[in-house]
Amino acid sequence: MNDDSFSTRLRNLSKDYYQNHIGFNEYRATRKSILDQIDEEFNGHQVVKQKSEEQVESSMFMQTVAFFANTDLLVKDKDKSD
Secondary structure (H helix, E strand, C coil), rough: CHHHHHHHHHHHHHHHHHHHCCCCCHHHHHHHHHHHHHHHHCCCCCCCCCCCCCHHHHHHHHHHHHHHHHHHHHHHHHHHHH
């Protein structure tokens, strides 16, 4: 596929979204698919379709760390004000 067809597909997708012909989730999923195709064709990068179990666990761990780090700051700030 050439540059023009990718460009045309992205342009048409954007137009459909901004004219409310498709929803946000469909827009994002389709855009991701097109961008992944561009990445594969021009960079030779194969896109992994699903997250591995290790990535999911790592993501959950980082979310937990971020949550407790934020609450820890709130507690320290509250202690200082007392």
